[in-house]
Amino acid sequence: MLGYMEYLQDCFYTSTGWNTDNNYDNILATSRNLLAFPIPRNFRFELSSRSSEFTNSSVSLTNTGILGGSLSYLSTTTPLANAMASRSVPLQSMVSGYRILETFGPRLPTQFVGATLLYGRIYFPSQFLEGMVIKRVSPNTQFILKCISTPKVTGGVKGGGAMTFYWQTNKAKSSREFIFSTSEALLGFRCLYNIGKGFRDGPSRRGKIFGSDGSSLSIGTELWYGALSMSPGLSTALRYSTYSSSTGAPMTMTLSCNPLLGSFSSTYSVRTGIGSTFCSKYDLNVYSSESDLSFGYEFWRSIATRPPKEQPKLDAPAFNKLNEEEQMRVVGEFIGAQQDKFGNPGAAWGSRGTAPFHTARKFVSNLRETDFSSVLKASTSIQTGKLSVSFSGKIKDFLVTTGASVNLYDTSSTVKAYGVQIQYSS
Amino acid sequence: MSFRINWNAIEKGSLSSWSTELLNDALNTGDRPNMLSSEIQIEDLNFGEKAPDFEILEIGDLGSDRFRGIFKLNYNGDASITLRTKVQANPLRIYNDNVIDDLIERSNPSYSDGVEELANFVKPQFVIADESFSIPLNLTLSQIKISTIIIIVFTKSKGLTLVFKNDPLESISINSTFDRIKPLAQLLQKKIEIQIGELFKEFLPSILYKFSLKYTTESFDQFHKDLLREELDDLLDKRVNFKDIDPEAPMGISPGSLMRLTTLATARQTLALGGKLSADRMNRDILTKSYVNHIVQRSFNRLRLSESDFENINKNVDVIRQFQTKIYYKHNGDNPHHLLDHGVSPKRRVIKMKKKKNQSKQNSLQSESSSVLSSPAASVPASAMTSPARIISRKLPEVVHDVPMSSEESDWSSSTLFPRSRKPSGASRFISMSGNTLQKSSSVGPISRREPSPPLLRPIAASAKVSPLLNLGSMSSYQKEKPLPFANPYFDSLKGPAMVFKSASSSRSRSSSTASAASSSSTSTISSSTNSPSKSKMSEEVKGTNRREMLNLFLKYGASDFSNSKAAKFSVGPTHPHNSNGIVSLDTPPPYFA
């Protein structure tokens, strides 16, 4: 489960119209969410509140043998209207699972230029500091600075720190990212290209990363070079996302490889139903001939579908104030309206839009409107024998996550990691 | 001065495996470098055929507990070592770990747990560029050239310090899996040379230092104990059997000497009741009891006792008793009625015994068996303690050799039977025998064990003011309260050879503890002394003799010694194998024979 501050960061991206799916960083996000989901490692209680639309604060207590905690503050220059309290927040936005690709790229209106997010967290008793600045430099450019600092303590401790800069450009057709980290002077470059006819950069209102039938194909690569340690790194990946023609269930296939190390991995994830997702991953190293097969599964339990809400007016500021789901619904209805108008289903998605995509659209809107109460995740791998289980759910107004991971082959060791995380925000 | 060390012998020994183990441990202690993804294992360790040149340049200080010397070491041999490990081949993976390590290094070490979270926040999220990829690496180090001057300083308190004057390593040849990749091989060569330099400069001295501390801090007491134990074990193993000496005729030794040997051997044994008698404590089948009996019957049939013997004894003992009592009261001027009232009546004795039993918490059998001896003591009031019964003197001479040979009947000397103790100290030198045993020995004869007061023992019990040492469990506490006067006029007058089956007690408390141990569980004491292969030399001392012999002895000396001596004294008590400094004595007033 995301921490409150991470959730707010997502909210910031959404409300400023920054599509994180169009980033090489997230090209394997679906399989990562299903196979390598984080397991809480301790007891953690987080209490968060919004003092205003611009400022948020959070305090957390952790217990890892010694009692620790952190105090964090986040402020933005644009109001985060879509951030919700733990009582009403949809579980999908707190627990990252199968990622249904955003149907739009970064919005170009210049109203978000200059939007800034400032974040700081100080840990106790260690007094470690985390800081982050996100600033939208231009309609499709964003700058991120992340830094950490450990204090100087009398007694020979120098105190350390590191900074990482990101310069991201996000367009409908492509995205680019330059990274520099002060630790070992690491330089990085990442890029992602969307292949297909439907993508246009330019002055259109909305860049789309979907093909004509709702499918999308993206290819990207990352290059790294540690200037001080002379350590290179490289990987490339391909993502194909589409919808089942019969059920409309979304599915994502990826193929990634690291040519330096000769490792290839392919994943296949499918949202088999409203409440369940299955993912498999096959790894192969061509140099060492080592291979591995991993499986992941998540099951979402729903309470009930939300009653349809009154359709809000479609002027831009009002639209922007809506949260992600409502925006999606509005867009979907807009598309549906277009379809009705021209008798050409999925017109907005391309001239060759067909009935299968209509079912897919219905599936997605159905999914987004469903109110889930809990989610259970499990993943295992044949080679390593590691089994991870995690449960997240809403209990009253609290968000609770618990999980454990064990090694099935190593019978001598007991549970490797387990923990409970409780969140409350208002 | 020169030493010759056979270099080739080193390999044959366990040195190779030992040093492999040591190196394995040493290489894998501490934090593993991020570059390695598995432990370092030593595949092969070869010391080579060529020996190093080792030259003593100077010995500055030499003592039993310190040493300082300067040596020169030259090595240009064919020793080699092969290591196996796995190397992380993905530099970005190493980068990830380095970020964390760097933070840990530069922040407060007590909060290193939280560092990971922090590092995850700041480091860029690699997609799959940071995948783990380990490559197995075999590394062979050979053609090691070493030339150095070593300074070794050793003191007992500070351990061993080793210093290299210069960089010891001159050159080394490194072969690895990556030999074909030239830049990598060169890098490895360079890194390993640096590492080995460090190993010599820091690691080796520190290991040696720790190793030496382990030995110098160990107490010397413990060391000696260990040594002694080893020695004893060796001794026990090296036993010679008759069969080994002359397998043709195991009984080739003359019966007389065999008997003496047997006596000696049996003297080493404790009075294990009902146990098999054999010449050998470890190997019971060498000389069996029946065999001994056979010899005894053949050679010393005069010693055999018949029923009639015991009848005579009863009479004699009765006479002795009368004499003893008379003389005792004469000498002490005590009220004879007092003792008669308390001491002689068997009925009263029984009652007292019960009281005793409650006090001393003995088990019934033991108290029953010891009651015969202890009850008079129990009945003796504290005021009467200033009696000859207290002749448990430290001043007692080592009487064994003064014990006269039995004049008419004895064929064998008492000194054979009770060989002098090898230890001159306060260890028990003589027969150690509990009252229990005495009673049991009497049961060999016509005296039944069930009889409440065996006729043999009654006179002693009746006439003796039994030492308060026999006051069983309560004895030690009593002694603490009221030390016994050891000077005794009566004892001083005792000049004749006395039959003293006891040793001088070096300290009163010790004797009392022995006494309590002896009296509280006579049987168990004996058996324990038999069962425990005592590490001390005590085991080789006389612990007693067999019942029959004991009885014989008693009778003999009762007849002979008593007749020509002024006093006879019986010190009866088992020798505890671990606390053999004192012996309980059952002292009798001197019986005067007409």
Place this chain on the structure above:
Amino acid sequence: MSGYALSEESKERIVKVLDTSKVIAHYGWIPFILYLGWSSTAERPSVFNLLSPLPSLM
């Protein structure tokens, strides 16, 4: 070359200044965030509300 080299004293001074600025950044960061958040909000929430992560009882 030696002309460009900084004297030991100035080097030390620079190190000191850097250290101090790091400490200021370390402990000043969160107040800075709070100030920005406070100044950008039209209603100007009370300092307690701003600081307290506990749910406000408004």
